[in-house]
Amino acid sequence: xxxxxxxxxxxxxxxxxxxxxxxxxxxxxxxxxxxxxxxxxxxxxxxxxxxxxxxxxxxxxxxxxxxxxxxxxxxxxxxxxxx
Numbered sequence: 001x002x003x004x005x006x007x008x009x010x011x012x013x014x015x016x017x018x019x020x021x022x023x024x025x026x027x028x029x030x031x032x033x034x035x036x037x038x039x040x041x042x043x044x045x046x047x048x049x050x051x052x053x054x055x056x057x058x059x060x061x062x063x064x065x066x067x068x069x070x071x072x073x074x075x076x077x078x079x080x081x082x083x
Contacts, residue, residue, distance in 0.1 A: 013061045024049065024059040034067050042067055 028049045046060040
């Protein structure tokens with residue numbers, strides 16, 4: 001998978017139509033499936049949806065970047081040991 005796709009941030013994607021984002025989240029990339037699928041599979045589905053529905057390109061990239069940011073934040077340690 002291209003690292004470029006995972007390195008996207010929500011700020012660099014461009015304008016996102018909220019109505020289309022809601023449709024992508026509801027119909028094409030439901031939140032529970034995105035949360036529990038492997039990130040490579042989420043990226044594959046995002047590319048597939050963007051290819052089949054070009055009007056959703058920004059929204060699928062946003063969903064992927066949002067999920068990557070959520071996973072990165074979840075992998076951060078909750079407590080830091082200070083000596």
